[in-house]
Amino acid sequence: MLKKLVLASNNAGKLREFSALLAPLGCQVIAQGELNVPEAEEPFHTFVENALAKARHASRLTGLPALADDSGLCVDALGGAPGVLSARFAGEPKSDARNNAALLAALDGKTPRSGHYYCVLVLVRHADDPQPIIADGVWRGQVLSAAQGDGGFGYDPLFQAQGESVSVAEMDAAAKNAVSHRGQAMRALAAKLAELGQA
Numbered sequence: 001m002l003k004k005l006v007l008a009s010n011n012a013g014k015l016r017e018f019s020a021l022l023a024p025l026g027c028q029v030i031a032q033g034e035l036n037v038p039e040a041e042e043p044f045h046t047f048v049e050n051a052l053a054k055a056r057h058a059s060r061l062t063g064l065p066a067l068a069d070d071s072g073l074c075v076d077a078l079g080g081a082p083g084v085l086s087a088r089f090a091g092e093p094k095s096d097a098r099n100n101a102a103l104l105a106a107l108d109g110k111t112p113r114s115g116h117y118y119c120v121l122v123l124v125r126h127a128d129d130p131q132p133i134i135a136d137g138v139w140r141g142q143v144l145s146a147a148q149g150d151g152g153f154g155y156d157p158l159f160q161a162q163g164e165s166v167s168v169a170e171m172d173a174a175a176k177n178a179v180s181h182r183g184q185a186m187r188a189l190a191a192k193l194a195e196l197g198q199a
């Protein structure tokens with residue numbers, strides 16, 4: 001039933017991961033930027049509210065079903081920060097390099113360095129869909145004391161997932177998708193769609 005989907009994100013790193021993660025759905029996927037959808041406001045304190053706002057915004061402006069991802073890094077010793085503010089941890093304009101520097105500074109001298117990536121995905125069939133499909137994923141690990149690697153995006157050079165011996169930026173893209181917060185969320189979303197007979 002889902003033939004065409006707008007991906008409600010402007011983050012190039014996420015879009016790269018989704019091109020592999022969405023392939024099994026077999027539907028046509030268009031990034032919102034290709035349809036000139038401007039970035040949505042993300043004013044809320046929870047990931048799920050922000051993801052829903054992004055999905056509704058893209059769906060309203062395109063008339064298509066929309067999938068949004070709201071995600072971030074939650075560090076235990078920082079009370080869950082940067083959390084929903086991950087993208088703007090070092091202020092505007094958004095910058096992965098400045099966010100990583102701000103994270104190292106915030107954690108300087110603090111222990112433990114444990115935390116998790118969180119991702120929530122929201123799919124709306126239309127802008128006012130009363131039954132959004134929601135799935136999430138958690139990926140635990142540690143914040144490293146210096147950046148390692150140049151793959152991935154965001155905080156990946158500083159994050160080493162549990163059970164791994166390298167940073168996420170040193171993992172290959174398929175290995176990351178197989179275990180990441182986003183990969184887990186996507187597989188859970190696909191299972192819900194299948195349950196609803198819509199994938």
Ligand SMILES: O=c1nc[nH]c2c1ncn2[C@H]1C[C@H](O)[C@@H](COP(=O)(O)OP(=O)(O)OP(=O)(O)O)O1
Pocket residue numbers: 008009010011014039042054069070071072073086087088099117152153154155156180182
């Ligand atoms: O797998 C990941 N690897 C590294 N960093 C990650 C990951 N997943 C989320 N993150 C970080 C990046 C950004 O600092 C924030 C997401 O913020 P978030 O608002 O969801 O995305 P965004 O503004 O970059 O793009 P958009 O809202 O258009 O999807 O969390």
Ligand SMILES: [Mg+2]
Pocket residue numbers: 042087
């Ligand atoms: Mg955002």
